[in-house]
Amino acid sequence: MAGTMTGSEIVLKALVDQGVEHIFGYPGGAVLPIYDELFQQDKLKHILVRQEGGAVHAAEGYARSTGKVGVVLVTSGPGLTNAVTGLTDALMDSIPIVCISGQVPTHLIGNDAFQECDTVGITRPCTKHNWLVKRLEDLPRIMHEAFYVARTGRPGPVVIDIPKDIQFQSGTYSPPKDIKHKSYQPQVRGDDDLIAKAVEMLATAKRPLIYSGGGVINSGPKASKLLRELVKLTGFPITSTLMGLGAYPASGKEWLGMLGMHGTYEANLAMHDCDVMLCVGARFDDRITGRTDAFSPGSRKIHIDIDPSSINKNVRVEVPIIGDVGYVLEAMIAKWKADGAGAAKPALKSWWGQIGKWRERDSLAYKENDQVIMPQYAIQRLYELTKDRETYISTEVGQHQMWAAQFYHFEEPNHWLTSGGLGTMGYGMPAAIGAQLAHPKALVVNIAGDASIQMNMQEMSTAVQFRLPIKNFILNNQYMGMVRQWQQLLHGNRRSSSYVEAMPDFVKLAEAYGGVGIRCDKPGDLDDAILEMIKVTDRPVLFDCRVASLANCFPMIPSGEAHNKMILGDEVSYEDIDDAIGEEGRQLV
Amino acid sequence: MPKTQSHYPEPTQFETVEQHTLSILVDNEPGVLARVIGLFSGRGYNIDSLTVSETEHEKHVSRITIVTKATPMVLAQMRHQLERLIPVHRVIDLTRQGTPLQRELALVKVAGLGDDRVEALRLAEAFRARVVDASTTHFIFEVTGRSTKIDQFLALMADIGLVEVSRTGIAAISRGARGMLQS
Numbered sequence: 109m110a111g112t113m114t115g116s117e118i119v120l121k122a123l124v125d126q127g128v129e130h131i132f133g134y135p136g137g138a139v140l141p142i143y144d145e146l147f148q149q150d151k152l153k154h155i156l157v158r159q160e161g162g163a164v165h166a167a168e169g170y171a172r173s174t175g176k177v178g179v180v181l182v183t184s185g186p187g188l189t190n191a192v193t194g195l196t197d198a199l200m201d202s203i204p205i206v207c208i209s210g211q212v213p214t215h216l217i218g219n220d221a222f223q224e225c226d227t228v229g230i231t232r233p234c235t236k237h238n239w240l241v242k243r244l245e246d247l248p249r250i251m252h253e254a255f256y257v258a259r260t261g262r263p264g265p266v267v268i269d270i271p272k273d274i275q276f277q278s279g280t281y282s283p284p285k286d287i288k289h290k291s292y293q294p295q296v297r298g299d300d301d302l303i304a305k306a307v308e309m310l311a312t313a314k315r316p317l318i319y320s321g322g323g324v325i326n327s328g329p330k331a332s333k334l335l336r337e338l339v340k341l342t343g344f345p346i347t348s349t350l351m352g353l354g355a356y357p358a359s360g361k362e363w364l365g366m367l368g369m370h371g372t373y374e375a376n377l378a379m380h381d382c383d384v385m386l387c388v389g390a391r392f393d394d395r396i397t398g399r400t401d402a403f404s405p406g407s408r409k410i411h412i413d414i415d416p417s418s419i420n421k422n423v424r425v426e427v428p429i430i431g432d433v434g435y436v437l438e439a440m441i442a443k444w445k446a447d448g449a450g451a452a453k454p455a456l457k458s459w460w461g462q463i464g465k466w467r468e469r470d471s472l473a474y475k476e477n478d479q480v481i482m483p484q485y486a487i488q489r490l491y492e493l494t495k496d497r498e499t500y501i502s503t504e505v506g507q508h509q510m511w512a513a514q515f516y517h518f519e520e521p522n523h524w525l526t527s528g529g530l531g532t533m534g535y536g537m538p539a540a541i542g543a544q545l546a547h548p549k550a551l552v553v554n555i556a557g558d559a560s561i562q563m564n565m566q567e568m569s570t571a572v573q574f575r576l577p578i579k580n581f582i583l584n585n586q587y588m589g590m591v592r593q594w595q596q597l598l599h600g601n602r603r604s605s606s607y608v609e610a611m612p613d614f615v616k617l618a619e620a621y622g623g624v625g626i627r628c629d630k631p632g633d634l635d636d637a638i639l640e641m642i643k644v645t646d647r648p649v650l651f652d653c654r655v656a657s658l659a660n661c662f663p664m665i666p667s668g669e670a671h672n673k674m675i676l677g678d679e680v681s682y683e684d685i686d687d688a689i690g691e692e693g694r695q696l697v
Numbered sequence: 698m699p700k701t702q703s704h705y706p707e708p709t710q711f712e713t714v715e716q717h718t719l720s721i722l723v724d725n726e727p728g729v730l731a732r733v734i735g736l737f738s739g740r741g742y743n744i745d746s747l748t749v750s751e752t753e754h755e756k757h758v759s760r761i762t763i764v765t766k767a768t769p770m771v772l773a774q775m776r777h778q779l780e781r782l783i784p785v786h787r788v789i790d791l792t793r794q795g796t797p798l799q800r801e802l803a804l805v806k807v808a809g810l811g812d813d814r815v816e817a818l819r820l821a822e823a824f825r826a827r828v829v830d831a832s833t834t835h836f837i838f839e840v841t842g843r844s845t846k847i848d849q850f851l852a853l854m855a856d857i858g859l860v861e862v863s864r865t866g867i868a869a870i871s872r873g874a875r876g877m878l879q880s
Contacts, residue, residue, distance in 0.1 A: 228728060233739050237783040240727070257783060291724055291786040369704075394706055401709035417777035420770060598702045667704045 115244055115275040116145040119208065122251035124151050125283055128179050130170060130545055131155065132163040136183025137223060138210025141275035143181075155545060155574060158566035160187050162538040164194020164265075165564070168203045169525045169539030173500055174546045175328060177259050180207040185223030188267075189230065193532060196234040198265035200529025201351060202326055204258040205265035207235075213273040214242060227269040236264030241271070244279040252284040261294030262415040263326055294414060298431030303439045306386070306410040306427050310440075311449035313384035315459045316344045319367065319396075322351030322528065323389015323413060323433050325521045331355070331434035332521040335388065338441055342450050345463055347375035349390050350513055351528040358517035364463065365472075368396045369665050370510040373471030373674060374463055376663075379404050380671035381462070387411045389433040392423040393529070402670030412436045471663045472514055473678050481631050483508065483583045483655040487515040487555065490581060493638045498550040500525065500543045504536040504560030507589035507661045512555040534563030540578040541571055551579070551642060558584040559608055561650075568621040571648035579641050579649045585657045586611060593660050598667065618650035629654035712768035716745065717792040718799060718869045719775065720877055724784040725751045725759040732782050733761055742767060742775055746801075746844075748866040758786065762869050764799075789877045791869050799869045803847045808835040809858035817857050824850045835860070 113121065119142055123131070132155045135143045146154050157163040160182045167178025178198075182191050188209045198205045212221040228240045237257050239250045247270070254266045310316055318339065324331045332355045339346050339362050346356050347367040356363060365372035367379055379385070385407045390396070392411075397403040400422055409425040411418075412433055419428040429436050444450060474484045487508075501516055502525035503509040509526060518524050525543060527535040540554040554561075561582050571578050583589075591606040615625030624644050628637035628651070641651050662677030723729045730749055737744055746764040751757070767775065772790060779788045791797035805826070807817050817836055821828065826840035840850050844867060851862060871877060 229731070232728070232732060232735055236781075242727075289783070292783045397706070399706050399709055415777075415781065417774060417781055419777070421774055424770075594704060598704070667702070668706050 112278040113281050114141070114145075115247055115270065115277050115279070116141040118244075118247050118279065118281045119251065119270065119275070120145050120149060120152060121281050122248060122284075123179060126252070126255045127176070129153060131179045131181050132157055132166045132170070132542065133181030134160050134163060134183065134187060136187050136210065138184035138212060138272050139181060139187075139208075139275075140210075141272065142208070142210070142270075154181070155541070155570065157538065157570050159564070160190035161193050161534065162541075162564050162567045162570065164191050164198065164205065164207065165532070165535045165538035166542035166545075166567075166570075167205050168194065168198050168201075168535070169502055169542030170546050171203050171205060171542070172325075172525045172539070173522050173543040175522060177204040177206055177255055178542065180205060182207065183210045183223065184212055184227070185225045187223075188227050188269075189225060192230060192234060193530075195231060195265045195267065197527050197530040197532045197535065199234050199236065201527065202263050202322060203265065204263035206254050206258050207265060207267045209267060209269050210275070211240070211269045211271040214271045215273070217271065227267065231267045234265070235267050236262075238267040238269065240269045241274050244274050244277045247274065247279070248282045253287060253289070255284075256287045256289070257292060261292075262323075295416075295430050296414070296432040296435055298412065298429040298436035298439060300439070302427055302429045303436060304443055306429060307440055307443045307447060307449065309384050309408060309410060309427065310342065310344070310386060311444070311447065314455035315378075315381060315383040315462075316342070316386070316456070317378050317382035317384070317407075318344050318346040318386045318388060319348070319379065319390055320346060320352045320355055320388040321349040321390025324352055324355040327389065327414075327433040329521060331389075331432075331437060334434060334437035334441060336360075338437055338444075341441060341444060343456060344386075345378055345460070347371070347378065349396060349528070350526060352390060353513060353524045354518035354521045357519040359519060364467075366513050369398070370514065370661055370663065372514075373469045373663055373676065374466035376665065376671040376674060377466050378463055382407045385409045387413075387425070388437065389413060391418045392421070394422070397422060398665050399668055399670050404671070469676070471674070471676055474659075474662075475678070477656065478631055480656045481629065481634060481653060483511050483585070483659050484515055485631060486581075486583060486634065486653050486655055487511050489634050490553065490555070490638055491516045493635065494551055494553065494642065497642075498547070499523065500540070500547060500550055500552045502526065502536045502539040502543060502552070502554045504554070504556045504563075505531045505533045506557045506560055506591075507593065507659075508555055508557040508560075508583040510590075510661045511583070516555070533560040537561060537564050537567045537571075537578070537580055540580070541567060541574075541576055544571075544576040544578050545574070552577075553579040553581050556580050556582045557589060558582055558586065558611060559588040562612070565617070568618070568623055568648055568650070572622040575646050577645050577647060577649070579644070579651060581641070581651045582614060582653055583655045584611070584614070584652050585655050585659070587657060589659075590661065592658075596660070614650045614652035618648070621648070623648040623650060625650050625652065627652040627654070712770060714766050714768055715772070715792075716764065716766045717772050717790055718797055718867065719763045719765065719779070720789045720791055720869065721761040721763065721779055722786040722877070723759050723761060723782075724786070725757040726784055729759070729784050730761070732784065733763075733779065736778055736782065737763075737765075740774075740778060742771065746866040748868050762867055764867050764869075787878060789871075791871050794871055797869045797871050799843060799867050800841055801844050801847055801865055801867050802839065802841045803851070803862055803864045804829070805838045805840060805851065805854060805862050806835060806860040807838065807854050807858050808860050810834065813857045817854065820850070820853050820857075826850065
């Protein structure tokens with residue numbers, strides 16, 4: 109389109125030129141010109157959510173499951189403030205999001221106009237960067253720069269705030285060019301000397317361990333391939349954070365399971381006892397380290413991260429390598445091969461022998477029950493019945509999330525969508541909507557809790573409108589399970605506000621929205637019910653899986669402890685814990 | 698038995714707190730100072746002194762000088778966190794490179810009559826302060842130097858008739874021939 113365009117046309121043209129196909133949003137006064145343009149074109153598909161918070165999570169699910177940038181469109185004031193939780197979530201988990209918000213006309217900014225808020229002020233600490241577009245001639249540049257900033261380096265959310273008068277004005281569009289930002293230039297190549305030093309440390313390690321994280325997923329599918337190659341080449345054991353699940357296949361024999369607060373015995377003890385730790389795209393956060401002064405005390409640490417501020421933030425490392433995980437892994441593999449490193453070593457064999465003993469402890473074991481569905485069993489069955497399909501799993505936040513991470517096994521990256529850093533209840537259903545849109549033929553399951561699902565229940569309506577057959581698999585125990593578990597362990601089992609007294613009938617609720625409701629409360633009926641759920645292909649499902657109400661999520665590293673002080677589920681009986689009150693409850697920790 | 702009722706770990710690292718001066722080159726665009734100081738308040742870093750002004754007009758580059766107190770690990774974090782901000786070009790810990798030159802300017806209003814006026818002028822001369830405004834009942838002095846010198850000057854003036862003071866905060870630069878972008 110030659111000649112001049114309106115601000116709204118420029119926004120849409122830039123989105124198309126950036127390869128965008130789907131936008132998640134909600135209209136309102138200050139973005140009506142953009143919505144009017146959307147109505148008159150067919151290249152971009154707009155997904156109308158039911159609340160702006162849902163739009164950002166849907167864009168996150170879309171982005172995480174495709175590797176593309178997720179795009180959000182909201183109006184000024186409450187539209188934007190509703191999006192803040194999702195933006196913060198995306199910042200914590202490094203998810204690339206471009207959020208376009210309408211703003212009151214420039215001459216009214218600062219006047220407390222109707223639906224005005226200080227968008228750039230409010231979103232400054234919860235975005236990677238943000239812009240207020242005050243002149244139309246800046247709009248094309250800012251649009252393209254926003255995508256560049258969102259997807260490069262350590263990815264993250266950005267906000268472009270566009271006043272309504274700018275959307276109406278006419279100006280010239282310029283297509284995206286190779287952007288070289290004057291001050292923002294993320295370092296992609298790792299330092300060769302440090303890479304050589306890291307390879308040397310790994311080659312001489314006696315008890316090595318690879319600890320990978322979400323950075324491997326963010327770097328792209330190539331990084332996951334390289335990680336697999338490195339593990340194959342070295343024969344080293346590997347564990348991963350919650351955000352990194354799927355980068356290395358759970359079926360691999362070097363896989364130790366997830367580490368951290370609810371990680372496996374073998375992963376956490378290997379972390380504690382290793383002598384060389386290779387951290388790949390993870391950030392030593394407090395769910396992983398526990399007490400930092402007792403964290404892996406005997407190891408020398410190598411840390412690969414694209415964000416220099418992640419290095420030496422919580423834990424001091426000997427070899428910091430700043431760069432893109434994919435690039436650095438490739439260089440390390442080349443160096444490893446060139447050095448001819450990694451002949452079969454007796455030390456590594458004895459390390460694996462030790463790990464084998466920890467594995468035998470079977471830390472995920474739980475007491476089975478033929479009367480009541482155990483939540484762990486529900487996820488095991490879900491896994492068995494869906495593993496041979498192309499399946500994407502999202503979760504909400506809480507016990508069900510940890511059980512999903514422990515019992516659903518991921519073979520490929522980008523198939524696991526969860527709110528790790530911020531821990532946002534209500535993330536799962538909209539994220540599933542985003543993933544289902546991006547992968548219409550795939551099976552998308554939101555493993556949910558009864559409390560979390562109600563935080564964004566309104567998005568059922570979105571799923572019905574767009575015929576998205578997402579499956580909300582609700583582990584319904586009538587409690588905010590993780591809150592209740594902490595109250596039991598730390599606050600004398602006083603269940604302050606953690607029991608949900610007025611639970612909706614999820615089956616009727618699903619039907620009211622125009623979806624499918626399924627209920628199951630017997631272990632013997634579970635397989636058939638799951639198969640019935642999978643069969644639905646044109647509408648969303650609420651699956652009310654009634655599970656044991658007081659099950660606890662183990663293993664667990666108790667508060668302020670080291671990795672070798674784990675509590676294992678079968679050492680404490682559920683009955684003991686249920687009966688424990690007051691001080692006795694704390695004794696059990 | 699948990700030592701704490703929190704599910705967050707207790708602090709375990711205790712290092713000595715040091716005072717350092719940071720120089721930050723930024724694009725002079727709207728909101729850039731808010732980004733920098735928002736980062737400081739958001740992450741719980743403290744600011745002892747803050748100075749900002751455009752230093753390269755054609756390139757719209759400003760230089761922010763921040764004096765802060767933190768442990769060495771947190772000081773390194775500050776540098777890296779500041780460098781994550783998109784409009785930040787470069788962050789240098791001047792104190793880490795050596796002892797930087799640090800100067801401050803103060804405008805000091807002193808009112809009084811008789812002997813106090815004579816004493817004020819005598820002290821001003823000793824501190825090489827210039828009189829930039831005067832009447833029969835007041836002087837305004839301009840004094841530059843290290844912050845400690847200005848503190849001293851103000852302490853003496855307090856007894857004579859100090860009315861108010863405006864200070865610029867610290868401007869700092871590294872010693873030697875090299876600029877901050879050449880290191």
